[in-house]
Structures are given as C-alpha cells and as structure tokens.
Amino acid sequence: MTTVSGERLAAIFVEVADTLVDEFDLLDFLHMLTERAASLVEASAVGLMLADQRGRLEFMAGTNENVRLVELFQLQNQEGPCLESFRTGEPVINVDLTAAADRWPLFAPRATAAGFLSVHAFPLRLRERVIGAMNVFGNTRGRLLTGNDVPIMQALADVATIGLLQERAIRRGEVLTEQLQGALNSRIVIEQAKGAVAQARATSVDDAFDIIRRYARSHNYRLVDLAHVIVTDFASVPDLYRP
Amino acid sequence: MVADGDRASARAAAIRSLIAGAPGAPGHVGLLGRVCLVAARELAALGAAVTVLTGDGLRGLSAASDPVIERLEELQFTLGEGPCIDAIESRRPVLIADLSGPAMSRWPAYAPAVREGGVGAVFAFPLQVGAARLGMLDVFRRQPGPLSEAELEIALHLADATVEGLLDRQEEEGRRGDTDGLAWDVGNRAQLYQAQGMVMIQLGIALDEALVRMRAYAFAEDRRLDDVARDIVNRTLRFDLDTP
Numbered sequence: 001m002t003t004v005s006g007e008r009l010a011a012i013f014v015e016v017a018d019t020l021v022d023e024f025d026l027l028d029f030l031h032m033l034t035e036r037a038a039s040l041v042e043a044s045a046v047g048l049m050l051a052d053q054r055g056r057l058e059f060m061a062g063t064n065e066n067v068r069l070v071e072l073f074q075l076q077n078q079e080g081p082c083l084e085s086f087r088t089g090e091p092v093i094n095v096d097l098t099a100a101a102d103r104w105p106l107f108a109p110r111a112t113a114a115g116f117l118s119v120h121a122f123p124l125r126l127r128e129r130v131i132g133a134m135n136v137f138g139n140t141r142g143r144l145l146t147g148n149d150v151p152i153m154q155a156l157a158d159v160a161t162i163g164l165l166q167e168r169a170i171r172r173g174e175v176l177t178e179q180l181q182g183a184l185n186s187r188i189v190i191e192q193a194k195g196a197v198a199q200a201r202a203t204s205v206d207d208a209f210d211i212i213r214r215y216a217r218s219h220n221y222r223l224v225d226l227a228h229v230i231v232t233d234f235a236s237v238p239d240l241y242r243p
Numbered sequence: 244m245v246a247d248g249d250r251a252s253a254r255a256a257a258i259r260s261l262i263a264g265a266p267g268a269p270g271h272v273g274l275l276g277r278v279c280l281v282a283a284r285e286l287a288a289l290g291a292a293v294t295v296l297t298g299d300g301l302r303g304l305s306a307a308s309d310p311v312i313e314r315l316e317e318l319q320f321t322l323g324e325g326p327c328i329d330a331i332e333s334r335r336p337v338l339i340a341d342l343s344g345p346a347m348s349r350w351p352a353y354a355p356a357v358r359e360g361g362v363g364a365v366f367a368f369p370l371q372v373g374a375a376r377l378g379m380l381d382v383f384r385r386q387p388g389p390l391s392e393a394e395l396e397i398a399l400h401l402a403d404a405t406v407e408g409l410l411d412r413q414e415e416e417g418r419r420g421d422t423d424g425l426a427w428d429v430g431n432r433a434q435l436y437q438a439q440g441m442v443m444i445q446l447g448i449a450l451d452e453a454l455v456r457m458r459a460y461a462f463a464e465d466r467r468l469d470d471v472a473r474d475i476v477n478r479t480l481r482f483d484l485d486t487p
C-alpha cells in the first residue's frame with residue numbers, strides 16, 4: 001500500500017468541507033466522497049449506504065455499476081461488511097473475501113464473482129449515532145490497508161458524517177421555518193379577514209368571525225382559504241359583505 | 244477545540260435554562276417575551292425586541308421587553324430602514340456601537356429617532372436557519388460602546404435558542420397535526436391585523452397599503468401602532484373620515 005501524501009490528503013479534506021458549504025447536493029457529495037475514498041487507497045470500488053428514518057440502510061452512491069449491484073445484494077440478503085459495520089459502529093478491515101464464506105455465506109461468493117477479493121467497511125458515525133457505512137473493495141489479493149490508511153479512511157467517513165448531519169439539521173430547520181411562517185400567515189390572514197368583514201357588515205370582530213365560519217362551512221371552504229379570498233378579492237364573496 | 248465546543252454547549256444550555264426560567268406566558272409570544280427579558284438583563288441593555296417574520300416579510304409575531312422598546316422596533320418597519328432590517332437582509336449581525344456615527348447617514352430617519360428615544364447603540368441579530376429567515380433579535384443600549392466578546396457570545400446563543408425554541412414548538416405542533424396556526428396566540432398583534440382589514444375596506448385599498456397608512460398615521464401622530472389599531476377596532480378612529 002502506498003502512503004498517501006499529506007498534501008493530497010489535505011486537498012481532499014478541503015474539497016469535502018468545501019462541498020458542504022456550497023449549494024449542497026447530497027448525491028453529488030456522496031459520489032465525490034466515494035471517488036476520493038477509492039483514489040486514496042487505490043481501491044477497486046467504493047460504495048456508500050445511508051440509513052433512512054427507520055434505520056434501514058439504502059444504497060446511495062458507488063464508484064461503478066459493479067459495486068452498486070454488490071451493495072444491493074448485501075441489502076437484499078441483509079448480510080455483508082456494510083451492514084456489519086453499520087450495526088456495530090466499528091470498521092471492518094482487511095477481510096479476504098475468498099476466505100470469508102463462513103462470515104458471509106451469501107455475500108462473499110457474490111462479491112468474489114464480481115471480481116472483488118478484499119473488503120473493508122467504515123461506519124459513518126458521530127459519537128453514538130451511526131447513519132450509514134462506506135464499503136471499500138480491492139481486486140488484488142494482498143492489497144491491504146496498512147499504517148495510517150485506516151485512521152485516514154475513518155477520518156474521511158467522520159468528516160462526511162458531520163457534514164451530512166449538519167445538512168440534515170439545516171434542512172429540518174428550513175422545513176420547520178417554512179411551516180411556522182405558513183401557520184403564522186394563516187393566523188394573520190384570518191384576523192385581517194375578520195377586520196374586513198366587521199367593517200363591511202358593521203359588526204364586532206367576534207361576530208365577523210362567526211359569519212366567516214358559517215360561510216366557510218356552508219360553502220365547503222377551508223377557513224384559511226376563505227380568509228385569503230376575503231382579503232384579496234372581497235368582491236367575489238358578496239354574501240359576506242352584504243347582510 | 245473539544246474544550247471550546249464543550250464550553251460553548253454549556254453556555255448554550257445555560258442560556259436555554261435562563262429563558263425557560265424567565266417569567267412570561269406560555270405560547271409563542273410568551274417565549275419571545277422571555278427571550279427579550281433575558282437579553283435585556285444579561286446584556287445590560289435598555290431593552291430588547293424579537294420579531295418573527297411571516298413568509299412575506301411582515302412582522303408576524305413580536306415581543307419587546309417594554310412598550311418603549313416595542314415602539315422603537317416598530318419604527319423600523321414604519322420607516323423601512325434600520326439595523327434589524329439590514330441584519331435580516333444581509334443574514335448577519337449588524338452591530339452599531341454608536342448611533343451618532345456613520346449610522347446617522349446610513350439610516351437618516353431611523354437613527355435620529357431612536358437616539359431621541361435614549362438609545363446610544365443597537366445590535367441586531369438575524370434569526371435564521373440555512374436559507375430560511377425567521378426573524379430578528381434586537382438589543383438596544385443606552386450607552387454607546389461595543390458588546391464585549393462575552394456579551395456577543397450570549398447574544399448569539401440567545402438568537403440560536405430562540406430559533407430552536409420556535410422550531411421545536413413547530414415540530415411538536417406538526418406531530419399533533421396542529422399546523423394551521425389557528426390556535427396560536429399572536430398577542431396584541433391580532434388587533435393590528437383586524438384593524439388592517441378594517442382600513443382596507445374603509446379606504447377600498449389593498450391590504451398592504453392599509454398597513455402603510457396605519458403606520459404613517461401612527462408616526463405622524465406620534466402614537467404607538469398598537470394604540471392606533473385598538474382605536475380602529477373600537478371604532479373611535481376611522482380612516483375614511485378622520486385622516487388628512
């Protein structure tokens with residue numbers, strides 16, 4: 001195994017961090033990650049899986065079609081290094097696939113048939129939370145991870161994990177902000193409509209609200225939708241402004 | 244770095260418990276009110292105000308540590324200029340340690356008006372998540388002078404805690420299926436929106452223009468917008484008859 005130069009390593013980490021701040025595209029990011037991981041340790045292929053909300057792994061990215069099929073095979077059969085690493089939160093290192101039939105009776109023969117001879121898996125983990133795993137395949141027997149290879153690959157997986165979790169937190173925040181502001185808009189527009197109807201009918205705002213509610217019920221309107229019509233196109237609901 | 248991170252999260256937790264422990268009503272407006280009280284106290288400020296914007300950039304919810312501060316906050320929306328508006332547009336804090344400096348030409352209407360209200364420095368913090376802008380937290384101090392590094396940290400934690408508090412509440416309501424906001428207590432702003440609807444009909448104008456008219460009236464008469472709204476709803480003030 002060749003030793004990775006510090007410069008090259010730094011460049012890859014900067015690239016990963018950079019992708020996280022730019023316009024973030026999840027699949028693009030994961031593809032970039034698998035490609036850089038593969039180039040770092042001269043792996044034949046790298047595949048990456050992320051857990052969905054129910055904690056089930058899904059294939060997300062791979063450096064080629066071959067690895068995609070092998071990864072899907074793991075998922076179908078619920079057996080293999082990625083699943084193992086995901087379940088334990090620990091890396092799986094330097095497993096000779098030609099001698100792994102006991103460990104993975106279905107997966108090992110399938111992977112060797114696809115031309116892979118060795119495999120490693122790294123959990124995407126932040127503290128106690130595991131959100132996925134990255135599989136690294138080699139096609140030459142004896143090409144093993146040595147020295148700093150393991151901590152470097154794990155560090156790459158860690159950086160990706162932090163980025164993914166941050167991105168999810170931001171996405172959640174954006175969705176909730178949108179909902180909150182939407183709810184606020186609904187609340188406000190109803191008050192505005194109450195004012196409009198109260199003025200037009202010369203009633204109190206409470207009576208105006210009753211009028212609006214009755215109208216919404218009898219015309220099968222959602223209250224909020226009717227309120228919108230009142231404040232933007234009052235003329236279209238003459239029953240509401242004429243007693 | 245780890246030690247720094249631990250210290251920061253301990254500070255964030257301390258701020259959250261200060262907010263939780265402050266007096267105030269439950270509900271959204273209550274949360275904002277507690278944030279204002281903590282901000283005013285912890286930052287040795289004249290007062291603080293929080294505004295949550297609607298999707299259209301209107302002041303949807305708001306709270307202030309007292310009525311004078313509420314008026315200073317509202318003034319920015321009347322005049323369409325000020326540090327908080329800049330903070331939300333630029334997505335970063337706007338820290339004006341001395342309102343008598345270049346701020347006077349940056350906000351020619353707003354800066355003199357708040358100085359008249361006894362404010363020497365304004366610090367505005369956007370409440371935001373990723374690309375979404377939720378609102379702002381504004382801190383008003385009597386004496387000119389910058390926030391210390393520790394105070395700045397507190398202010399940023401306060402802004403974060405406000406966003407978290409609002410979003411957690413939203414998530415909870417989403418889980419209960421209560422997402423239309425109908426049950427929300429929007430505080431005294433309910434009256435403001437009712438008045439807006441009434442003025443719209445009185446003058447036969449669009450809704451947003453109705454609010455502009457009300458703000459202009461409040462400014463010209465040197466009255467609080469909330470009081471003007473109350474008079475409109477009580478029908479002691481009519482825009483189709485009384486306004487110049």
